[in-house]
Amino acid sequence: MRKLVISAVSALVFATTSTFAADYPSKEIQGVIQWGAGGSTDTVMRSVTPHAEEALGGTVVMQNMTGGVGAIALNYVAGQAADGYTLLMGAENPLLYKVMGLGDKDYSDFIPINLLARGTPILVANKDAPFDDYAGMMAYIKENPGELRVGATGPGGLPSVITAMMNTIEGKLDVISVPYDGDGPALTALQGGAIDVMPAVLGAAIEGIRAGNMKPLAIFDVAQNEKLPEVPIVTSFNADYETYLPWGPFFGVFVASGTPDDVVAKLSAAYAEGAKNPEFVELMDNRGFKMMGISGAEAEEFLAKWQQGTTWLLQDAGLTKASPEEFGIKRPGQ
Template sequence: MIKKNIKNLSLSLAVMLTVFLTACGNSNSTSETDASSYPEKDIDGVIIWGEGGATDNISRTLAPLVEEELGGSLVMQNKEGAAGAIATQYVYDQPADGHTLLFGAENPNLYQVLDISERDYMNDFTPISIFGQNFGGLVVHEDSEFETIEDVIDFAKENPGELNMGYSGEGSLPHVASAMLEAELDTEFNYVPYDGDGPLATALLGKEIDATVLSVSAAQEYVDAGDFRMLSVINDEALETASDVPPITESYPAFEKYFPWGPFQGVFVHKDTPESIVTKLTDAFETAQENEEFQNTLESLGVVPLNINGEEAVEYVDKNRSTSTWLLHDAGAAEISPEEFDIPRVDED
């Protein structure tokens, strides 16, 4: 009887050990069977900016369309602060199970060289999809003496540090684009900071600054109202939404090497998210973006649709990071060299 009990106990222990080892073996991976039941709970969609901006509008328009594809709930929330670094760190700190998504823009590409955060897209996240790209436009007040981009650059060269260039914080579109002008054209601006694009536009309206770079979609309403003049788009070709505005390469061909470049919106997951879940999310977002309502939203915001994923998305984000970080460094706006993070110059890729 004792032998029988010992035998049964040994069998039970063996079964328990097998279950334990199996569980341990699966703790850091998810099989295709597990992915088939994903999502197992609500998915949190974390937006790095506050309500009402392009990233917020695009993400919230897309969310219900993705829900239909995944068959689960995508609960959106805004977690702003530190140029998006608070939201980025928050998502990174969550379990890598695909139930927390980061809806972001280009800013995390710059965190390291600006010493804002140790996180960045290339090392810490996997892109699920890049939705679209915006473009910047160099704008001045309608009453400005500057009629062309050459007028602005010539004045800045002849009067170093006297042209008041507005920007909306470190790593912002106005900041990076202005750094691009300084680095490539040997100019020097007097930077005037504002807390967001809204106050920046108000400053230009009040002639507190001489010029700034705004997203074409944000600037267009002021141009249409006769308040601003857009002198150039920061791109290598004219845009449909601003067809009468010349691209910067028309005046300065040397900028061609930087493009395609510009602000973008996309969705990311923790780098350790199982590949099967990444694939399921990628398929859902790719299909959802084909929706006509979503395409209309992009058009209304002046965003060029991309809908890219996989290696193409990785290469896109990587080139954006290379261009932006070296621009800031060469212009003296980033004290930490991109070399410290093994980021090559755009012409060395």
């Protein structure tokens, strides 16, 4: 009798879940954006979601939930029912929460619906710098130790990761790190001659490059960039960078682990379709982002490699609160 009751309950749950997934969405979906209005993540999500809504046949009501470097939004969504009615619209930061002491959850507690696009890092120099490419910069550092001024924006930011990557690949570089409150002020300082070199996202630097106000040294990617096809990729100078590349800030839509597979499939298909919309593609292209549009195992593999490489780079640079090893994150190559 007990087995019959359990079997009946299991059948009821399966039937209810299947019906639920078939009717999804039957009400408004909440989209929680990790960052404030007007920022890059906000702009990306508010641009792609209307197109995803058309494919999904439902409504996604978006709201900005700021604080804790995005952790407040992540924890909120993790605490809601895993039914597909609460989406997390975020960027790369959660993959660093554990090692930076910002929280005990990250994207391993979520299912990636779609990783939409990623930024491409580029190393740029003042237009009057006495070198014209990455190799020339490395030679200058060796010949002039302690003189090159490199812009920074704080632990975990793109400049800190790229600088840590260079230190890991090339050996500790004898340079001066000059802190700024964001890419904008740092790139302004670069053009004014206050610093010599700045790692930045291509979208933020490309107009200055085109105007001749700064010069590109290398693109940190594994393939030439269509926007700047004449700029060499860093792997052409040192193939060891392939261990950590491709890398860059990214944008993605997530749901809590445990969300029914059918619901995940519907959301993934909708955002995949939305990401193909010409208006959205043009927006990403104009901002220098590289389209990804991946989900499932491919997205999980990308997230794992991103977290593995980045956390260990920051660990070796002395910028973490805890070792990646404490959380089962293996060093690249192991």
